[in-house]
Amino acid sequence: MRWQDQTEAPALPSAAAFLTRLGVLDSVRLTQRGNTSPRVVITADCLEAISFHLAKARTEMGGLLLGRAYAGLNGQADAQILVAARSVPSQAFDSTNVSLRMEAEVWTAARPFLDKGDIVLGWYHSHPDLGAFFSDTDRTTQRAFFRQPYSLGIVIDPVRQEMKAYLGPDSAPIPAENVMVYEGHP
Numbered sequence: 001m002r003w004q005d006q007t008e009a010p011a012l013p014s015a016a017a018f019l020t021r022l023g024v025l026d027s028v029r030l031t032q033r034g035n036t037s038p039r040v041v042i043t044a045d046c047l048e049a050i051s052f053h054l055a056k057a058r059t060e061m062g063g064l065l066l067g068r069a070y071a072g073l074n075g076q077a078d079a080q081i082l083v084a085a086r087s088v089p090s091q092a093f094d095s096t097n098v099s100l101r102m103e104a105e106v107w108t109a110a111r112p113f114l115d116k117g118d119i120v121l122g123w124y125h126s127h128p129d130l131g132a133f134f135s136d137t138d139r140t141t142q143r144a145f146f147r148q149p150y151s152l153g154i155v156i157d158p159v160r161q162e163m164k165a166y167l168g169p170d171s172a173p174i175p176a177e178n179v180m181v182y183e184g185h186p
């Protein structure tokens, strides 16, 4: 994979236009929280595709998350709303302290969406029956390959039905109440 594609951080657009598209109720749901941690929006389609992929085997599997990152909620300039719009499953997946292996076809599958303005938001992977948490290896992977402030890491235990989200090079945990599944197509 060509990870150097990510070395230049794009300037993030403001969340205002995105919130307008969401409509009042969802917009309020997203912005009225008792904490200032970033919000993660996963489209229902994206979550369904991830669940479908990760249910296929009880080994660690994963792929890329594509979508958009927005700044500007409450005036912050950094990533505040992450929208995971779609996933690209990798048939080959191997994550160690020094490497992250996905097949080259992942980029081929991602390219049309990147050409339309999506960014590589981050990655997802499974921990079958191990619990959803970022291991030391996962933190190393995040820092090495998903090091933008908006880089999102989602880990799912499909057996225990747990999900956790982490953000940025330091793998900051995102509170569960800040993760919203969105039924529409933002």
Ligand SMILES: [Zn+2]
Pocket: 125, 126, 127, 133, 134, 135, 138, 155
């Ligand atoms: Zn892991």
